[in-house]
Amino acid sequence: xDAEVIKRSLQSSGLRCTAPRYAMMAFLTDHKGHxxxxxxxxxxxxxxxxxxxxxxxxxxxxxxxxxLVREVAVEGRAGRFDLEGMRHHHFVCDRCGNVEDVDWYxxxxxxxxxxxxxxxxxxxxxxxxxxxxxxQRAPR
Amino acid sequence: xDAEVIKRSLQSSGLRCTAPRYAMMAFLTDHKGHxxxxxxxxxxxxxxxxxxxxxxxxxxxxxxxxxLVREVAVEGRAGRFDLEGMRHHHFVCDRCGNVEDVDWYxxxxxxxxxxxxxxxxxxxxxxxxxxxxxxQRAPR
DNA sequence: CCCTATATTAGATATAATCTAAATCATTCA
DNA sequence: TGAATGATTTAGATTATATCTAATATAGGG
Ligand SMILES: [Mn+2]
Ligand SMILES: [Mn+2]
Ligand SMILES: [Zn+2]
Ligand SMILES: [Zn+2]
Numbered sequence: 088x089d090a091e092v093i094k095r096s097l098q099s100s101g102l103r104c105t106a107p108r109y110a111m112m113a114f115l116t117d118h119k120g121h122x123x124x125x126x127x128x129x130x131x132x133x134x135x136x137x138x139x140x141x142x143x144x145x146x147x148x149x150x151x152x153x154x155l156v157r158e159v160a161v162e163g164r165a166g167r168f169d170l171e172g173m174r175h176h177h178f179v180c181d182r183c184g185n186v187e188d189v190d191w192y193x194x195x196x197x198x199x200x201x202x203x204x205x206x207x208x209x210x211x212x213x214x215x216x217x218x219x220x221x222x223q224r225a226p227r
Numbered sequence: 228x229d230a231e232v233i234k235r236s237l238q239s240s241g242l243r244c245t246a247p248r249y250a251m252m253a254f255l256t257d258h259k260g261h262x263x264x265x266x267x268x269x270x271x272x273x274x275x276x277x278x279x280x281x282x283x284x285x286x287x288x289x290x291x292x293x294x295l296v297r298e299v300a301v302e303g304r305a306g307r308f309d310l311e312g313m314r315h316h317h318f319v320c321d322r323c324g325n326v327e328d329v330d331w332y333x334x335x336x337x338x339x340x341x342x343x344x345x346x347x348x349x350x351x352x353x354x355x356x357x358x359x360x361x362x363q364r365a366p367r
Numbered sequence: 368c369c370c371t372a373t374a375t376t377a378g379a380t381a382t383a384a385t386c387t388a389a390a391t392c393a394t395t396c397a
Numbered sequence: 398t399g400a401a402t403g404a405t406t407t408a409g410a411t412t413a414t415a416t417c418t419a420a421t422a423t424a425g426g427g
Contacts, residue, residue: 094333103424105374124415139376144415146374160300163384165414176337190341194352196333197316201330205318208356212334215351219344223318243393245405264384279407284384286405303415305383 089116095207100153107131107138108146112155121159121167121177121186159186159213177211180218187218229256240293247278248270248286252295252310261299261307261317261326297354299326317351320358327358 093112094104102108106121110131114122122130136217146204147168150156159177167186194212216222232251234244242248252273255262262270268283287308290296299307299317309325316329334352357360 098425103373105424107375108372121294125413134268135254137376139378140304141377141416154351156304162298162306166302166399168303169340178342178347183346187345189337190333192337195332197329197332197354202318204359205327205354206319206357206362208321211353211355213351213353214337214342214345214347214349217346222344243404245393247406265382277407279409281385281387281408282406 089113097157100155102149102153106135107142108150110134110138111143111146111150115168115170119169120189121169123165123167125165127168142199157209157213161186174212178214178216178218180221181215182217182221185218189214229253231234234293236302240295242289242293244273247282250274250278251283251286251290255296255308257309259309259328260314261309263305263307265305267308290311296347299351301326318354318356318358320361322357322361324357 090109090113093109093116097108097112099102111127114127114130118130119134124140124143124147127147128138128140129142131138147156151158151168153171155171156168157171159179161167161179161184164184169186174191176191178187178189179185180187189212194210196210230249230253233256236250237248238246245342251267253272254267258270264280264283264287267287268278268280270284271278287296287298289307291298292311295311296308297311299309299319301307301319301324302322309326314331316331318327318329320327329352334350336350
């Protein structure tokens with residue numbers, strides 16, 4: 088019963104379990120492909136066509152702030168989202184913009200003097216280049 | 228004579244040394260604060276008010292492709308740019324969006340089997356949280 | 368079952384980036 | 398030096414992405 092898990096994870100973050108929020112979390116649980124906000128919006132509305140773009144963005148913001156969801160910013164394109172489940176890194180394709188998971192491995196922290204008074208919330212390791220599919224196609 | 232350095236670095240990348248390109252590189256050399264495309268556009272036009280937004284974006288794209296400039300994507304905000312000079316990592320402030328440099332240290336590569344047929348061009352380590360200034364201000 | 372802080376909604380607005388096709392320019396080579 | 402030419406630039410329109418607004422609805426505690 089995944090439903091209970093989602094409900095509890097929302098509530099334990101101080102977020103009400105609303106229909107749009109639940110639908111977004113359920114969608115992200117089932118679709119590991121790093122969807123954009125627009126894709127999440129469309130998917131949620133296919134089920135129950137009443138949600139608003141504003142709600143999608145508001146909720147993504149809140150879910151990221153609560154640590155349930157992670158955003159991967161992609162230059163010149165819409166940001167991509169995924170569940171903060173098992174730790175992993177990311178690979179972003181220069182050509183097609185796809186975001187793919189890379190197995191987790193530990194990354195050393197910076198020397199504390201080089202962070203100064205900054206407060207670190209998270210640390211993302213992002214690889215860029217050509218995904219397997221794009222690497223095979225002709226260059227340029 | 229910085230001018231010659233810029234000119235040569237452009238040409239050795241197969242890029243003509245044009246006025247807008249030169250001005251952009253000079254501006255990035257002098258301003259280490261990770262400006263946005265809009266800021267670069269404005270700065271270049273203050274000197275010689277003839278450049279176009281399209282040229283700014285085109286050139287940033289080409290300079291990144293040539294490896295002379297790096298882009299840091301920031302969720303929900305304009306991307307930030309800096310020169311690929313001394314290697315370093317980045318810190319992005321959740322609240323004010325500022326991008327700051329973090330001293331370089333070596334990051335281990337992923338196991339090659341976990342990259343598969345992907346071709347890695349670069350690897351970015353990005354920290355997120357509150358910058359020193361924002362960390363001091365009241366929370367929320 | 369009520370109450371109310373929290374959340375949602377439609378649509379307008381703001382911001383960021385790309386596209387177009389005509390004009391210009393940097394570089395090469397005779 | 399003086400074409401020739403492919404790369405580059407340009408203004409402005411267009412698209413893509415994200416946020417704002419203020420009226421309405423609802424989750425969840427009491
Ligand atoms: Mn992921
Ligand atoms: Mn930097
Ligand atoms: Zn690809
Ligand atoms: Zn800050």
